Amino acid sequence: MRVRAIRGRRLSLGLLAPIAALALGAREAGAQAGTGSPAQIIALAATKTSQLTLTVGSGAVQTIASLTDNTVNSFPAPVVITTSWDVNPGQTNTVNLMAYFTTPAQALVGPATQIPSTRVLGRMATGLPVAFTAISQAAVGGIGTAGGSLRLYSLNISGANKKANRTDNLELQIDLTGFPTLAPGLYSGTLNLQAVTQ
Amino acid sequence: MLCPLNRALAGAAALVLVASTAQAQVNLTSNTAAVTLNATKLSTLTVSPSAATATLASITDNSNANAFSNVNLTTAWNLTAGTSVRLVGWFANPAQALVNGTALIPSSNVEGGINGGAFTAFTGAPVGTVGVAGGSLQLFSQPVAAANFFANRLDVLNLRLNLVGAPTTTAGLYTGTLNVQAIVQ
Numbered sequence: 001m002r003v004r005a006i007r008g009r010r011l012s013l014g015l016l017a018p019i020a021a022l023a024l025g026a027r028e029a030g031a032q033a034g035t036g037s038p039a040q041i042i043a044l045a046a047t048k049t050s051q052l053t054l055t056v057g058s059g060a061v062q063t064i065a066s067l068t069d070n071t072v073n074s075f076p077a078p079v080v081i082t083t084s085w086d087v088n089p090g091q092t093n094t095v096n097l098m099a100y101f102t103t104p105a106q107a108l109v110g111p112a113t114q115i116p117s118t119r120v121l122g123r124m125a126t127g128l129p130v131a132f133t134a135i136s137q138a139a140v141g142g143i144g145t146a147g148g149s150l151r152l153y154s155l156n157i158s159g160a161n162k163k164a165n166r167t168d169n170l171e172l173q174i175d176l177t178g179f180p181t182l183a184p185g186l187y188s189g190t191l192n193l194q195a196v197t198q
Numbered sequence: 199m200l201c202p203l204n205r206a207l208a209g210a211a212a213l214v215l216v217a218s219t220a221q222a223q224v225n226l227t228s229n230t231a232a233v234t235l236n237a238t239k240l241s242t243l244t245v246s247p248s249a250a251t252a253t254l255a256s257i258t259d260n261s262n263a264n265a266f267s268n269v270n271l272t273t274a275w276n277l278t279a280g281t282s283v284r285l286v287g288w289f290a291n292p293a294q295a296l297v298n299g300t301a302l303i304p305s306s307n308v309e310g311g312i313n314g315g316a317f318t319a320f321t322g323a324p325v326g327t328v329g330v331a332g333g334s335l336q337l338f339s340q341p342v343a344a345a346n347f348f349a350n351r352l353d354v355l356n357l358r359l360n361l362v363g364a365p366t367t368t369a370g371l372y373t374g375t376l377n378v379q380a381i382v383q
Contacts (some may be wrong), residue, residue, distance in 0.1 A: 064237035185242040195228035
């Protein structure tokens with residue numbers, strides 16, 4: 001019995017495959033009750049994916065029934081935006097909400113002319129542009145377009161708010177002051193909203 | 199020998215996993231929400247007189263030398279369709295274009311012209327929906343097309359009373375309202 005056990009240990013040194021070791025251990029167990037096999041390590045890894053979502057509760061379609069030249073035209077109701085996140089505060093400094101037009105020169109496209117993003121203003125009383133500001137800024141964190149973006153808020157993340165949400169109102173205007181007279185017709189466009197962590 | 203090696207491999211794998219998680223979380227982006235913006239610019243057509251009142255200081259009976267002060271009219275339009283812009287002057291009650299108590303001057307004795315052109319009585323038919331039968335006068339018809347869908351023009355409206363052959367008027371102040379309105383056809 002002792003000779004067989006020594007032979008078995010030599011074999012285990014020569015073999016690297018765990019299955020072989022397990023098979024050998026089983027033989028040992030059968031051969032010598034109460035003797036344990038070498039412990040094997042199984043690394044466990046489970047990832048909780050960070051989450052960042054955006055929903056528009058109301059105001060997803062904004063309408064001005066009659067544009068007036070050479071004045072500020074306000075959209076009648078705000079866009080109600082809820083941002084939810086569940087992030088690692090050790091790897092996330094801020095949550096930012098961006099508004100942007102894909103083509104700033106043609107924020108709203110009409111029958112003959114376009115309204116650029118410099119003429120579309122946004123305001124978020126609970127955010128950064130508390131006064132109406134043109135959507136003509138730079139992108140942030142790869143979100144947005146150069147000259148066609150507006151950062152609506154930037155919220156610092158800590159352990160206390162690593163999982164939270166917030167709801168904000170975005171008010172919009174079209175400022176045609178000093179702008180060439182528009183041809184009659186429908187002007188339409190898409191304002192994109194997207195959150196990004198940094 | 200085997201156990202430390204496995205531990206090292208497992209540890210390295212865990213580190214790689216953590217590192218890749220951290221890298222993914224930086225600049226984590228949300229879904230994109232789209233807000234549709236719609237704004238309508240309506241067609242416009244306006245007439246703006248330079249003065250609200252045209253006056254005639256002294257009426258001369260049996261004469262057409264009764265010119266009111268001129269009024270400048272600016273007609274502006276911003277259109278997408280139509281072939282003409284027409285300016286129409288009209289009295290709501292042609293039989294009583296100007297009134298002085300019970301004394302009346304009908305629209306047939308009121309004449310208008312544009313930019314020094316010929317005078318014509320306000321006795322015509324409406325133009326489209328603008329005007330009153332027997333009390334209207336088309337002052338101009340401006341052709342429009344894509345090239346001038348957005349334009350304006352300035353005209354001088356000349357007005358006078360033509361009392362040639364009319365009964366002698368009663369002394370006093372005669373007042374009335376001439377409506378000026380443009381229409382696209």
